[in-house]
Amino acid sequence: MVLIKGRQVVADSWRHLDDSDPLPATGAVTISWERWTVERGTIARPRAQLGLRIPNTVTTAVIGADADHCGLIAVAFPNFGDGRAFSQARVLRSQYGFRGEIRATGNVLRDQLQFMERCGIDAFEVPERALTEDWLAAFSEFDLFYQPAADSRPWIARQRAGRN
Amino acid sequence: MYRYDEFDRRFLDERVAQYRDQVRRRLAGQLSEEEFRPLRLRNGLYLQLHAYMYRIAIPYGTLSPAQLRMLGHVARKYDRGYGHFTTRQNMQFNWIKLDESPDIMADLASVEMHSIQTSGNCIRNTTSDPFAGVADDEIEDPRPYCEIIRQWSTLHPEFSWLPRKFKIAVSASKKDRAAVHVHDIGLYLVRNAEGEVGFQVLIGGGLGRTPIMAKVLREFLPKKDLLSYLEAALRVYNEYGRRDNIYKARIKILVQSLGIDKMREAVDAEWAKMDHTPLDLDNETVRAIIAHFAPPAYAAVGKDDDAVFQAAVASDRKFARWMKYNVAHHKQPGYAIATVSLKPLGTPPGDITAEQLDLLAELSETYGFGEVRVTHEQNVVFPDVRRSDLPAFYNALAAAGLGTANIGLASDIIACPGLDYCTLANARSIPVAEKLGEHLADREEEVGPMKIKISGCINACGHHHVGHIGILGVDKNGEEFYQITVGGSADEQSAVGGIVGRAVSSDQVNDAVDKLLDVYVRMRCEGEDLPATYRRVGPEPFKEAVYGAH
Amino acid sequence: MVYRTATGAGLPGQFTIRAPNESEPSAVTTETKLYAITASRLRDGAVIYFAGKQTWSVKFADSAIAPDGDALLAEAAAGPPPLEAVGAYVIEVTQAEGIIRPVGLREEIRAFGPTA
Numbered sequence: 001m002v003l004i005k006g007r008q009v010v011a012d013s014w015r016h017l018d019d020s021d022p023l024p025a026t027g028a029v030t031i032s033w034e035r036w037t038v039e040r041g042t043i044a045r046p047r048a049q050l051g052l053r054i055p056n057t058v059t060t061a062v063i064g065a066d067a068d069h070c071g072l073i074a075v076a077f078p079n080f081g082d083g084r085a086f087s088q089a090r091v092l093r094s095q096y097g098f099r100g101e102i103r104a105t106g107n108v109l110r111d112q113l114q115f116m117e118r119c120g121i122d123a124f125e126v127p128e129r130a131l132t133e134d135w136l137a138a139f140s141e142f143d144l145f146y147q148p149a150a151d152s153r154p155w156i157a158r159q160r161a162g163r164n
Numbered sequence: 165m166y167r168y169d170e171f172d173r174r175f176l177d178e179r180v181a182q183y184r185d186q187v188r189r190r191l192a193g194q195l196s197e198e199e200f201r202p203l204r205l206r207n208g209l210y211l212q213l214h215a216y217m218y219r220i221a222i223p224y225g226t227l228s229p230a231q232l233r234m235l236g237h238v239a240r241k242y243d244r245g246y247g248h249f250t251t252r253q254n255m256q257f258n259w260i261k262l263d264e265s266p267d268i269m270a271d272l273a274s275v276e277m278h279s280i281q282t283s284g285n286c287i288r289n290t291t292s293d294p295f296a297g298v299a300d301d302e303i304e305d306p307r308p309y310c311e312i313i314r315q316w317s318t319l320h321p322e323f324s325w326l327p328r329k330f331k332i333a334v335s336a337s338k339k340d341r342a343a344v345h346v347h348d349i350g351l352y353l354v355r356n357a358e359g360e361v362g363f364q365v366l367i368g369g370g371l372g373r374t375p376i377m378a379k380v381l382r383e384f385l386p387k388k389d390l391l392s393y394l395e396a397a398l399r400v401y402n403e404y405g406r407r408d409n410i411y412k413a414r415i416k417i418l419v420q421s422l423g424i425d426k427m428r429e430a431v432d433a434e435w436a437k438m439d440h441t442p443l444d445l446d447n448e449t450v451r452a453i454i455a456h457f458a459p460p461a462y463a464a465v466g467k468d469d470d471a472v473f474q475a476a477v478a479s480d481r482k483f484a485r486w487m488k489y490n491v492a493h494h495k496q497p498g499y500a501i502a503t504v505s506l507k508p509l510g511t512p513p514g515d516i517t518a519e520q521l522d523l524l525a526e527l528s529e530t531y532g533f534g535e536v537r538v539t540h541e542q543n544v545v546f547p548d549v550r551r552s553d554l555p556a557f558y559n560a561l562a563a564a565g566l567g568t569a570n571i572g573l574a575s576d577i578i579a580c581p582g583l584d585y586c587t588l589a590n591a592r593s594i595p596v597a598e599k600l601g602e603h604l605a606d607r608e609e610e611v612g613p614m615k616i617k618i619s620g621c622i623n624a625c626g627h628h629h630v631g632h633i634g635i636l637g638v639d640k641n642g643e644e645f646y647q648i649t650v651g652g653s654a655d656e657q658s659a660v661g662g663i664v665g666r667a668v669s670s671d672q673v674n675d676a677v678d679k680l681l682d683v684y685v686r687m688r689c690e691g692e693d694l695p696a697t698y699r700r701v702g703p704e705p706f707k708e709a710v711y712g713a714h
Numbered sequence: 715m716v717y718r719t720a721t722g723a724g725l726p727g728q729f730t731i732r733a734p735n736e737s738e739p740s741a742v743t744t745e746t747k748l749y750a751i752t753a754s755r756l757r758d759g760a761v762i763y764f765a766g767k768q769t770w771s772v773k774f775a776d777s778a779i780a781p782d783g784d785a786l787l788a789e790a791a792a793g794p795p796p797l798e799a800v801g802a803y804v805i806e807v808t809q810a811e812g813i814i815r816p817v818g819l820r821e822e823i824r825a826f827g828p829t830a
C-alpha cells in the first residue's frame with residue numbers, strides 16, 4: 001500500500017487501530033466508525049490525533065455532525081462501481097466545511113483519482129503498482145471542468161464569462 | 165445548433181488522450197478486463213456478440229452536415245458501411261475494433277462529437293423533442309437547457325459512479341415527442357401563474373423489468389435553479405439508491421419505495437443545505453447558450469410557393485401520401501418539418517448506410533439550414549424545409565430509397581438490435597420487425613396512427629411497454645417466443661400496455677398483431693387511437709381475438 | 715482429452731471434415747454431450763474458439779470439443795496470454811458425421827453472423 005497526499009507519495013503518519021486495539025494515550029490514530037459510535041463519550045483527543053474510518057453507508061448528515069471531532073476521515077470505495085463516497089467527501093467539504101484530511105481507501109483506481117480529488121479527497125491509499133504505472137499523472141489528465149465541485153478550480157462556464 | 169468553443173474542443177482532446185492511454189494500458193495488460201470495462205463503457209464501447217459496439221452521443225438528436233458525413237466516414241472506415249440510430253437519439257456501430265476506437269474518437273472530436281457517458285452508471289445523453297425550435301406548440305426551445313445539462317453532467321466528478329444509469333429528457337410542447345415520462349428525470353418547460361417560464365420536474369420513470377411512469381417531483385422550478393436542483397436529486401439518488409441488486413438500482417425503485425412525497429422531502433432537504441450560488445444559472449450564461457439556437461434566416465413566403473406544392477400533391481399520389489404522413493406543421497409560415505423514414509419495408513429499423521448519411525448531409529444543406537434531428541423513433545427529421553421545396557426534396561429522397569411514407573403508421577416500427585447483435589437478448593427483434601412491417605403495409609392506412617415497438621429482452625431498449633402494440637422477445641428452453649402487450653403509450657397520456665396472453669412463436673406474431681388491429685378497427689370511436697380504445701373497452705376483446713374465448 | 719476438429723467456413727452445413735491427423739479412436743458418440751470454449755478477442759472483439767494446444771481460432775469449425783466442458787475451459791484458461799481471450803465460457807455443441815454445430819440460436823448467430 002502506498003499513500004499519495006498532495007499529489008506526492010508520502011509516509012503514513014497515522015496508525016490504524018483495530019477495534020480491539022487499546023487506544024494509545026497520544027499519537028494520531030484512526031478508528032472505525034462503529035467503535036466511534038460506541039466509545040465516543042469516552043474519547044477525548046485533540047482533533048489532529050483522531051481519524052474516523054467511515055463506511056460508505058453512513059449518511060453525510062450523520063458524519064457531518066461529528067466531523068468537528070477529527071482531523072482525518074477515511075472514506076471507503078469497496079469496489080469501482082460504488083460511488084457513494086464521492087458524495088460523502090463532497091458534502092463534508094462543501095456543506096460541513098471539513099478541513100482535515102479526507103482519505104480514499106479500498107479499491108482506489110487510477111482513473112477515478114481526479115474525480116476523487118475534485119470531490120475534496122486529498123489523500124489516496126493506492127496499490128504498489130501505482131509507482132510503476134505513473135498514477136500521479138492521472139491528477140492532471142484534465143485541466144478543464146464543466147462544473148463546480150469541492151475544489152477551488154475554475155469551471156468552464158465561469159471561464160467563458162471571464163470570471164475565474 | 166450548438167458550436168464548440170476553445171474550451172469544449174480542448175476538453176474533448178483531453179478526453180481522447182485519456183481514453184487512448186486507457187486502451188494502451190489495457191492492451192499492455194496493465195488493466196484487467198474488470199478494471200477496463202467500466203472505463204470503456206463510459207466511452208460508449210460495449211463488447212457485443214460479434215465485435216465491439218460503439219455508441220456515439222447525438223446530443224438532443226441534432227446533427228450538422230459535417231457530423232453526418234463523419235458518421236458516414238466512420239461507417240466506411242471502421243465498420244461495415246452502416247450504422248444504427250437508437251431509441252435514445254444515439255448512433256451505434258456494430259463492428260468496431262478496440263484498437264481502432266481511440267482513432268474513431270479522435271475523428272469524431274474533429275466534428276465536435278463524442279461518446280462520453282453513452283453507457284455506464286452515469287448521467288447519459290440528454291434527449292429532447294426532435295421538433296424543438298420549430299414546433300408550433302412549444303413554450304420555448306428546450307435545446308439550450310439540454311446543452312446546459314450536457315455540459316454540467318459531462319464527467320461530473322460526484323455522479324459518474326451512480327447505482328445505475330441516469331437518463332434525462334427535456335420537452336417544451338404539450339405533445340410529448342420525447343417520451344419524457346419514461347426518463348429518470350423528465351423536464352417540461354412550463355409557464356407558471358405569473359407567466360414566468362420554468363420547469364415541471366418529473367422523476368422516477370423508466371421501462372425495463374419494472375416499467376413505471378415518472379411522477380411530479382416539483383410543479384415549478386425557476387430556470388435559475390435547474391442545475392442546483394438536479395444536483396440535489398442526483399445526490400439523494402447516489403446516497404440512497406440501491407446497489408445490492410442491479411434490477412432495483414434505478415431511481416424509479418427508490419422513488420417507488422420512498423413514495424414521491426418522501427422523495428420530494430429528501431430532495432428539498434438536500435437542496436436547502438446546498439450552496440446554490442455556484443450552480444445558479446445567470447441570464448448571461450443562458451443567453452449565450454440560447455444564442456447558439458437562434459432561428460435561421462427564414463425566407464418570406466413566395467407568391468407561387470403554394471401553387472408549386474399543390475400541383476405536386478395533385479399530380480403525384482406517392483408524394484401526396486408522403487405529405488400526409490411524413491410532413492408536420494412548422495411554426496414559420498412557408499416552411500414544413502419533414503421526417504425521413506428509416507423504416508423502408510424489409511430493412512432493420514433505424515439502420516442507415518454511409519451513402520445515405522452522405523446524402524442526408526447534402527440534402528440538409530440544400531433543403532434546410534444544415535441541420536437534421538434524430539428521433540427516438542429511429543427516423544431523421546429535417547426541421548426547416550420550404551414548402552415549395554418539398555416535391556424536389558421528396559424526389560431526391562425517393563431516388564435514394566428514403567421516400568417511405570409511413571411515419572406514425574404500423575410499419576414505422578421501433579426495434580432494438582435484439583439477438584442478432586446484443587449479448588443480453590433473448591430473441592431476435594430485427595427479423596420480426598422486418599416481416600411484420602411488410603405484412604402490415606397493405607392495411608396500415610386503414611388502421612391509421614399506430615405505434616408498434618419491439619424489444620429483444622426485458623431491458624426494453626425497443627420501448628415495447630409503451631407501444632400501442634408491444635412485442636417482447638422471451639426465451640423458452642432455447643427457443644424464441646414473443647409476448648405481446650396492447651394499449652401502451654409514450655406520449656403525454658403515457659401508459660404501460662397490458663399483456664394479451666401467453667407468448668407466441670415468431671411465425672405467429674403477424675397473425676396475432678392482425679387480430680389485435682382487427683379489434684381496434686372494429687371497436688374504435690371516431691378519433692380514438694388504440695390506447696384510448698383499450699382504455700375504454702378493456703383488455704378482454706383483445707385477448708379473445710388472439711386466444712379465443714376462455 | 716479427446717478432441718475432434720473440423721474445418722470449414724461460412725454457413726452451417728458447408729463444413730468439410732479434416733482427416734484426423736492420427737488414428738484417434740472415435741470415443742465420442744452422438745449421445746454424449748459435447749462442449750467447446752468460446753470467447754471474444756480483446757483487440758477487436760471477434761468471436762474466437764479454443765482450438766486446443768494453446769491456440770484460439772476465429773473459425774467455429776476449428777473448435778476443440780470434449781465431453782468435459784469445465785476441463786476444457788481450464789485448459790483454455792491455462793493457454794496463451796489470458797489477454798487475448800475475454801470472457802471465455804463453455805458452450806454446448808453437437809456433432810454428426812464429423813460436422814460440429816453450436817447448440818442454440820445465440821451461439822449460432824455468434825458463430826455465423828446476424829440473420830438479418
Ligand code: SF4
Nearest residue numbers: 580586589620621625
Ligand atoms: S432490449 Fe435487450 S436485446 Fe434489445 S438491445 Fe436492449 S438489451 Fe439488447
